[in-house]
Amino acid sequence: MFHPSLTGLREVLCLGAHSDDIEIGCGGTLLRLIATNPGLRITWVVFSGADDEVRREEALRGAELFCAGAPEPTVHVEGFRDGYFPFNSQLKDRFRALAGAVNPDLIFTHRRDDAHQDHRALADLTWQHFRNHLTLEYEIPKYEGDLGQPNLFVPLDRTTAERKVELLNEIFASQRTRAWFTPDTFRATLRLRGIEANADGGFAEGFHVRKIVL
Template structure:
């Protein structure tokens, strides 16, 4: 298996990473470990973190969680955390307004975009994936996966190895910052460890754990 390393464009201080999530915990579940690793390795110069749907309670959780995940960043990281208030489950009915929010993100000029999987069975997730590709046509886009009741996990081909300490930190932050989700049967440490373990097996990672992503276009 070929191993590649993400690198910032020539002359840049680091990657500009755009993180997109339909709901308050999506970014953390799908790509939180990858973000923690990139930040720890000082590969990131700027992060735009955008959550599209929230209530007042979920917005507080989302903002606190984003700050906690980005706390590992080196001094000088540029951060833009946006917690929007579109209605959970109804994003496909709000396309013009959501597309306008996407257009505003062009000014961030990302090098790497983390977004939802295009075949995710949650309608909000699918819409964000579609609008990501509709808005950003010449960018590196990695589509993350969210385990859920619908059973829509597929066979991704891109893997980011997670050291055990990074996965531990991801799980700790998720369980700490989203108390509103604690009563859900799937929102626990076992779920958040199970999928990275399976993806680590699939990628033959020496460290046992990985987050997986779908890619449509990669220019080498």
């Protein structure tokens, strides 16, 4: 099994449709990257929630806590309408501006086959505007049961996995009424991916990677 390194990174771009997407999809991996890449620059963009005070504050708090240890991450919370991303031409303009402003070593975005239309729209726009970058598509548990079969795994030790679960529960109080938004859901997903990755620590996050140039 090939084990590439995720050290030596200088800049990472994190893209999420909604407050909590980035944290759910790649929060544990970010905690690990920040710990092993001193001075890592992070640009964090949440594309909805600016007009909802609660969700905006959760998005900002999530970026703050998951990026703790990184030097002054750049955080944007946008105001695109939840559920309508595929029908908004201004979203593409925002991606054009973003592509001209950052040149990341690594991008985290939604999975192109995600059942949520906003997630799919962001994934498509990511690939349209960042063609020469290593892009990892993360997964979000949901009612549709569309997790798929990841082909790249980032192992996590138990401490990092538990920290991710703890932060999700702490930050996103507005989501606790949702049946799927529970510590058990997040811990189970991490454990399942840990089994598939044969991770020493027992936990992992899974990603879909479509193109790698060595």
